[in-house]
Amino acid sequence: MLELRDITAGYGPAAPVLENVSLTIAPGEAVGLLGPSGCGKSTLARIVALLHPPRAGIVTVDGERVRGWRHRAPRHLRTAIGITFQQPRAAADPRLRLADTIAEPLRACGLAAAAKDRTAELAEAVGLTAELLHRRPHEVSDGQLQRACLARALVHEPRWLVCDEMTSMLDASTTAALVATVETYRDRTRAGLLAVSHDRDLLTRWCDRIIQLPPALIATSR
C-alpha cells in the first residue's frame, strides 16, 4: 500500500500548490490523476516518487514511513517506485545511448552483471530494436525515446509506477503501445499505478478510479 496523508507542498516561499491532499494506491490498482494545468498534478507525482519533499504530511510505502526525499530517501524505497516524465528529451541524458539509459539504474545500484540481459528483455517489452539501442537520444524520435524511458522506469521491477503525462507528447499508436506495455507489466507483477494526465478519456480507459484535483491554488502565470 502506498499512502499519502494530508500532503501540503509547494515551491520556495510561494503559496502551496497542494493543500491537505490524501491518496492511497493499493497493489494492482490503477489510479488516474486529472486536473487542469498548474494544479499540482506533477508535484504530487514527484512526491509519490520521493523526488519532492512535501512541506507537511506523511508518506508511507508498505507501512514504512518515508523520512527523507531525493538522495536522502532509502534506496530500496526509491527503486520500489518507477517514474516516467512528460518530455522524453529532458528525461534522458543526451550523452547516453538508449541501452545505457535503460541499464543505468542497475549499474548505479551495483547490479551491472544483470544489465545486459535485462536491457534486452525490456527493449523487447517496450518495442525497441537492438539497432535503436545503440543510438543516442538526438538520433531517435520522441516516441522511441519515451519507450526507453519507460523501460528504464521498469528496470528495477518497481511495485509502483508513476506515469507523469507519459503520453501527452506522443501520437495515438505509440500511446496505445506504451499503455499496453504498462498493463502487461502490471498484469504480471500486480504493481500499482499512478497515471497523471489532462486527458480524461485516456484515464477513463486506463484506470480503476480517477482523482480530480481542484484548479490551481496559485494563479498560473505565463
Next chain:
Amino acid sequence: MADPTTLSTRAVRRYAAFGVTAAVLLTVLLVPPLTGLDQQLVDLSQKLRPPSWAHPFGTDDVGRDLLLRCVYGLRVSLLVGVVAALAATVLGTAFGALAGALGGWTDRLLMRLVDAFASVPHLLLGIFIVAMFRPGVWPVVMSVALTHWLSTVRIVRAEILSLRSRPYVDAAISGGASRWRVTVRHLLPGALPQAGLAAVLMVPHAIWHESALSFLGLGIPTHQASLGTLIQTGRGSLLTGDWWPTLFPGLFIIVPTLAIAGLAGLWRERLNPRRRSELML
C-alpha cells in the same frame, strides 16, 4: 549561400585563428631544438640595431637577436599560460562540482570562500604568491593558477545547478543513484564543455598575467626570456627612440592571445550555435 570564391569574415576569422595558433605552436616547439641558435648570444658590437635582414626584429641592448628572444619568450609564456590554465581548470571544476552537486551549506561556504578570494585584486594576490618563493617559472604558474580558478568555479557551479533540475537527474535518483554517481555520470560530463571553453579562454589571460608579473620584475628571472621580461628590459631604450625592443614582444603577446581567444570563440559558437560570438576575452 554566398559566392564560394569569396570568404565570409567568419571563415577568414576561423582560418586566421587556426593558422596563427598552429604557426605559434610549431615555431615554439620546433625552432629551439632544431635550429640550435643561442638566444643568449651577446654581441656588443651589434647592440640596439634596428630591424634588418640579419636581425628581422633588431637587437637588444647587449646585441642579442630579438626574434630569437621573442620565440623563446613566447615559449615560456605559453608554457606558463597552458599549465596555469589547466591547473586552474582542474581546481575550479572540482570546487564548482562540489558546490553545485552538494548544495546547501557546503555550497554557501565554498562560494563565500570564492568571493573572498575574488575580492582581492588578481595582480595583488599574484604578487603576494610569487613573493613567497624564489623567482622562477613554477611560482608564476602557481600564482596565475591560484588567481584564475575562481571564474571556473562559478561557471561549473552554475552549469551543474542548471543540470541538477533536469528530469533525467530525477530519473537517476529515482533509479537509486547515489549523489556521487549522479555527479560523475550526469552532471560533470554536462559541465565539461563549458569548463574546457573556460580553460581555452584562460590561456590568454594567464599569458597576460605572466607578462605583467615579469614586467614588474617579480615573475620570470630577467636573464630568462619571457615576453614580460623582454618588454621590461626594452622599456629603458624606449625613451631614446628605440622602438623595436618593446614593439615586437608586445606583438608577440597580442597576436597569439587573439588567435587563441578566436579559437575559444569558435568553440563557444559550436556549443551554443544560436548565440553568435565575437572575440571574447
